[in-house]
Amino acid sequence: MSNNHVRPSSISGIKQLAKRFKKLEGVSHIVALHKASMAAGFENYRHAQRALGEKRATAQRAFALYISVLWRDRTTSSSGCEILKMRLGKPLDALVKPAQYKNGLAAMRREGPDHLADLYTEPSQEAAREAACKIARKIQFMEATGLVPSGANRSFPKGSFQNRMPGSDHDAGWYDPVAKGFIRTSEPYSRGGVTPEQHEWAARHGWAVVKAPWKGMYRPDDGTSLFLLADVSKGYSLEPLISRLADAPPPIVISDWQGESRPTAPAFVSPGRMAEIAAKAREVKTLGNRARPINSTEYNSLLSGTRRWPKARMPIEQHKAVGRLLKSVLIGTRGRAGVYRRIEAMRCELDSRAEHEYGRDELSDEVFFDLYYHELPESDPLAAVPGSLHRHIASLGEIKAILARHYPECPQLRKLLKKADQAIASLLTWKVAPPAGDEPKLRQSVRPAM
Structure with missing residues (x-):
């Protein structure tokens, strides 16, 4: 069996085959794309773009x-x-x-x-x-x-x-x-x-x-x-x-x-595992027949079932700003579990939310991974461990302001802001600030999906 007869099933595969036709047969780029599209079972390249584009959009x-x-x-x-x-x-x-x-x-x-x-x-x-x-x-x-x-x-x-x-x-x-x-x-x-x-x-x-x-x-x-x-x-x-x-x-x-x-x-706990734990905790609570908040919307999560979130989506640039501030707070606070765990929980929640708010056509993998889980570049002023805790408190205050500005008031937002308040309270009672440079850097980068 020859690899020359592999039938492409994506636009990138058609383009690769077109390059092969162009090199072997000396045809123009347009002709090569047409031949490759026909080899993939389409009438022409435009037909392939339309059909495969729809397939990708509904994936x-x-x-x-x-x-x-x-x-x-x-x-x-x-x-x-x-x-x-x-x-x-x-x-x-x-x-x-x-x-x-x-x-x-x-x-x-x-x-x-x-x-x-x-x-x-x-x-x-x-x-x-x-x-x-x-x-x-x-x-x-x-x-x-x-x-x-x-x-x-x-x-x-x-x-x-x-x-x-x-x-x-x-x-x-x-x-x-x-x-x-x-x-x-x-x-x-x-x-x-x-x-x-x-x-x-x-x-x-x-x-x-x-x-x-x-x-x-x-x-x-x-x-x-x-x-x-x-x-x-x-x-x-x-x-x-x-x-x-x-x-x-x-x-x-x-x-x-x-x-x-x-x-x-502390041991790494994935967003999906956190959602499983939270879902089990909710099972033991009796919710009664409370009216559903009008400022939140319901969505299905494979990992934790039906969930609710403010009926809005925050601009990507604001997600970037919040992610940067959260990363800066995590730097130098590993020794303070009352801060670190709450900020980790906020980061997991907002990372999951960004993925629900924006499809891959609006938010590329590269940008998505960088929102909440990539390390701050060394050139970023917030990448250094601060000499005092005032910077962390100011960062958390700015995070609260951004979230309150872009999401409507509802129980889900209040829970998120409460975590920030609890982290601030823990910082205020932390008697000894971590010396600059003693703590390990945040983490390096990765990426995932839902």
């Missing part, structure tokens, strides 16, 4: 996933927690079931509906980041292909490990729940294609071996390539998987680290 909103990995460097006596945030097209629990963790995600545990935590403590910050990226790549692969991890021997020809493909390295078994078939992946250190020996093995067993257009899960930035293997003697086709991988986002790699770094304590 399900993305969901956030946080991957956390602890580390401890014994040579420097330093430690921390690396957190990588990524966006998925479906919830974690819809992507992989608990019983499937023992195969492809054996080193991870589910900490919440949007949080995977590593079971092991890595020996360095670099190792922790690499572990988080590797898990993220497995999640990317599962989401792109629809495959789930499998430890069944049926993923080998005739169900035997002895029939493993020659040259296999870093291989794994997978199951296709739609086509009801088993496949294997192999990720050797190779820049070449399928070898003659592997072609002979495939022919002998009635299997197919294809090099994927996606770089893979193991070490895509360090020389490995991804190969897909499947039994095609009964009609199974690898072409749909190859097509989906051609349109998949690039593998998440450590060289483009977009995660956050934080101390090991």
Whole structure:
């Protein structure tokens, strides 16, 4: 099977194919786009833009996933927690079931509906980041292909490990729940294609071996390539998987680290887990037949059920301003739980709210991740640990003013402002301000979705 016949299913895939036509056939860019669009099953490029644009607009909103990995460097006596945030097209629990963790995600545990935590403590910050990226790549692969991890021997020809493909390295078994078939992946250190020996093995067993257009899960930035293997003697086709991988986002790699770094304590609690805890707390309360506030609107959250929020949306620039101020308060207040935990709760709530208020067409991943969860740049005056607590108190006052200006008065807003008031009260009774420079920096960056 040749990758030249992969049928694109996205605008980016059509553009990539058009570049290939332009290079191989010497045609103009417009002609190449037209040919690529027809190869994708459309009348022309405009038809493809219209059809795929509508498909994207009606697609399900993305969901956030946080991957956390602890580390401890014994040579420097330093430690921390690396957190990588990524966006998925479906919830974690819809992507992989608990019983499937023992195969492809054996080193991870589910900490919440949007949080995977590593079971092991890595020996360095670099190792922790690499572990988080590797898990993220497995999640990317599962989401792109629809495959789930499998430890069944049926993923080998005739169900035997002895029939493993020659040259296999870093291989794994997978199951296709739609086509009801088993496949294997192999990720050797190779820049070449399928070898003659592997072609002979495939022919002998009635299997197919294809090099994927996606770089893979193991070490895509360090020389490995991804190969897909499947039994095609009964009609199974690898072409749909190859097509989906051609349109998949690039593998998440450590060289483009977009995660956050934080101390090991207090332990990281994801927004989804916080929502679960809050939902359980609400279950024990009797709400009665209270009238619903007219200044708030109801929306459904997969993580915590039906919720309410002020009937308005705050401008993105104001979300940026509030996020910057919240990050500045978190700097230097880790030793004051009465402040830190309340500000973390505010940050989680507003991060979730921003995602509900703005779709991806209005708020890109890059901007969204930076609103509330990226570290302040060193050039920002608020990035330094203040010598006194007055700056934090002033920042919280400014946050309250912005929220009150852009959201109507209602119980949900009052709860948020109350957290700010409680944080201020805790700051006012904090007898010893943290010395400048003693506290670790906030965290570095990541991103997620709902």
